[in-house]
Amino acid sequence: MTTSRDFTDKVVLITGSSSGIGAVTAIEFARLGAQVVVTGRGKDRVSTVAKQCAEASPTGAKALEVVADVTNDDDCRRLVSDTIKTFKKLDILVNNAGRGLVSNIWDEDILDKYELIMNTNLRSVVWLTHLCVEHLEKTKGNIVNVSSIAALKPVGFINLYSMSKSALDMFTKCVALELGPKGIRANNINPGVVKTEAIIISRNVTKEKSDEIYVEMAKMCPMGRVGEPMDVVKAVLYLTSDVASFVTGSNFVVDGGAQCV
């Protein structure tokens, strides 16, 4: 039984855990007693977060570090096999790695952008879920996919991102349908704007400019602020714990009410 505050000895694989929401998720799971897998493409960033996980862990448990690109099928296979080799099981898969990108339908390179966004935000999730199912079945584990509120209403200047997250939501629901009988739950979290590097990367802006964007976006949010990674992590902890034992195939919106505007 895992309550929302206790993940002792649970093995948790969080993609995109070298930064932002994923990094805070990994550290928080470690703090709550889990064995975590930290992964991303940059070795130094992965090591930094893994160290923070060990510091947060009540037993000083060492996180597994795996440098991997989720758009590379062999890297995903290695990510899962290293996890099982090290910890002998998998309880929770958090498909969090993802990226945004400004794209408009008239862009000359729209198909290149399509490949990048769909491979990162969707194809990788399909493949990793496929690879993890046999392990999650043994532990009656669960999956959380980090989507976006851009999945729930169209956003023109990030049309491909919006589409990829919408497809991700439907994939999660299909998987919940397929895996329910195996005792595996699968849910989406749909965050609104969260203060991470994502906006700097997706819009190719400076840190200063991203801060200005946050101020503007906060004005449009009923809660009067944009999200912090921990706002999303709390939802991850809820959905992956036994408190949510009858919750599967859901969209869990964490946006300070932005969607209602």
Ligand code: NDP
């Ligand atoms: P960050 O840019 O801070 O983190 C993204 C993470 O994904 C990094 O760890 C990055 O690692 C990893 N990543 C990206 N591409 C790849 C790849 N090809 N292979 C492996 N890892 C990869 O952004 P966030 O924390 O904000 O984003 C996390 C998730 O939340 C994403 O799915 C995003 O779409 C979603 N989201 C974010 C929102 C926001 O406002 N921040 C709003 C709604 C949803 P590295 O670059 O080192 O490989």
